[in-house]
Amino acid sequence: MTVPQIIFLATAAVTLIAALMVVTVPRLVHAGLWLILALGGIAVLFILLENGFLAVVQVAIYIDAIAILIIIAVMLTRAVMSDTDPQINRMWLASALASLIIMAGLLVIVSQAPDASRGPLVDAEVGLDALGRALVDVDGFILPFEVASVLLVAALVGSIMVAMTPTRGD
Template identity: 55%
Template sequence: MNLSQIIFLVVGAVTIISAVLVVTLRNLVHSALWLIVTLFSVAVLFVLLEAGFMAVVQVVLYIGAIAILIIFAMMLTRRAMSDEASQTNGQWPASLLIAAAAFVSLAGLLNANAWPALPAADLSGTVRQLGLALVNLNAFVLPFEVASVLLIVALVGAIYVAGEKR
């Protein structure tokens, strides 16, 4: 076992434990803070895979935007910060069943196949390659444009919902 494997095991354990704490803690703000720990350790996992760009984007988007939005929404919601509410509703047996089924099938899938080890790639120009692939007609230009249209639609919708009704 070498150093990067030990780091991987530690970070993986932190990810799983903090993810469990996110859904089991009664205090919603604590859950949100543990969610930040989970997202941050996923970013560390990206670093271990030498995907620096993905790691930084993970921190910018998920911690810098989504986690802050979640905390902000909780602070603005009445009584959401009290510990009295029940953590489950009537649908918990069905969701337990679906979650267990998803876990079993994923674990089976991971065990059944012999996953090939990728050869070490040259990662020096990753960001440039990513940018070129996003505007290349033979690569990802269509998904990129579709995502842009989706974002514009979401922006216009947000302005319509928030704006004054005339």
């Protein structure tokens, strides 16, 4: 057992438990907080994978923005669904079965993958510079980058339009 392995196992355990809590706890606010924990675990795993940039981005986007948005949405809609109501629908058993099937299938595939047991490459750490240039390079990824930005603008405008309070004339 090396140090990275210990860190990985600890983080993985925390992440998985937090994820399980997210889908099972009846109080949605708590689910949101557990979600933050799970996402933070993912960020730690990103650091373990030696990509600090994505880890920080993960924190900035998922925890600071998405998770907080979700919690606010929970707070805004809390009045209609009391925490004592069933939070799991009647088909939860079938859902669990389906999820297990998916997981089993994925694990089967993973177990048969030829490279599954290999370690990380030695020459890691592609610089932030290279990533930045690749994102705006015509021969690189400028198209997905621009498409993502257009998508974000569209989503911004769209969500404002959808959530806007209807005016009196509506």
